[in-house]
Amino acid sequence: MTPTxxxxxxxxxxxxxxxxxxxxxxxxxxxxxxxxxxxxxGAIAGWLLAPRVIEDLIRRTVGQAVVLSPAEALNERxxxxxxxxxxxxxxxVFYRLWSFIxxxxxxxxxxxxxxxxxxxxxxxxIGAWAAYGYVVPMxxxxxxxxxxxxxxxxIRVGELLGFAYNLSLAxxxxxxxxxxxxxxxxxxxxxxxxLLRQWRYAIVAAFVVTAIITPGDVLSAQIVMGVPMTGLYFxxxxxxxxxxxxxxxxxxAEDATEGEGVQGA
Numbered sequence: 001m002t003p004t005x006x007x008x009x010x011x012x013x014x015x016x017x018x019x020x021x022x023x024x025x026x027x028x029x030x031x032x033x034x035x036x037x038x039x040x041x042g043a044i045a046g047w048l049l050a051p052r053v054i055e056d057l058i059r060r061t062v063g064q065a066v067v068l069s070p071a072e073a074l075n076e077r078x079x080x081x082x083x084x085x086x087x088x089x090x091x092x093v094f095y096r097l098w099s100f101i102x103x104x105x106x107x108x109x110x111x112x113x114x115x116x117x118x119x120x121x122x123x124x125x126i127g128a129w130a131a132y133g134y135v136v137p138m139x140x141x142x143x144x145x146x147x148x149x150x151x152x153x154x155i156r157v158g159e160l161l162g163f164a165y166n167l168s169l170a171x172x173x174x175x176x177x178x179x180x181x182x183x184x185x186x187x188x189x190x191x192x193x194x195l196l197r198q199w200r201y202a203i204v205a206a207f208v209v210t211a212i213i214t215p216g217d218v219l220s221a222q223i224v225m226g227v228p229m230t231g232l233y234f235x236x237x238x239x240x241x242x243x244x245x246x247x248x249x250x251x252x253a254e255d256a257t258e259g260e261g262v263q264g265a
Contacts, residue, residue, distance in 0.1 A: 062153065120176060130171055192240045
């Protein structure tokens, strides 16, 4: 029997054809409600984890941070709790959204979108973790080298966390480059040779992008981000070559199958 509330199991259509519009709205409401509840539960877990993350970040970077208002520590803990909560429940949120949209996709679309979405999340997580564990401490160390003996660094907790958020987001987006390159190659929009010939423009673009996304107008911070981004571009060219070779082999196998079918006829 079809549930009276209009809900349906992922990947299955109700008997009699497409789901009515009102049933779609009811299921969307259910997905959104479950997503909000999951985010609230994640925020509670994030609230418990936030102090440890703040302490670890301060230890990795400046050693000691200051607050300039009574509510600053509370506000920053709330922000970090929401971010950590979203990260913790992101797999469940993705599952709920995927179960909602998958019945409307073709089989080929399902086989392409799911790996791309999962790969995107994994790459973003790797980039954000690289920023937290490597890029942020390195950039802070480089910037602290410009202090003179008469200067005393007193870094606000909010400024330090905002710095880490920006770099984590930037690294997460930068790490999407291999996936984007592989997708464009699979669709036939770019080739490895084309990407390799554009290496000069890619290097310039890498430093322009890092100049935009790196907090502050500091050349050293842009170099710390720009050099790995350039290396990631060349790695993307290599992955593009692998995808191009695989697509070419698939096309040759398909042509051979069609040729055998014609001869058999």
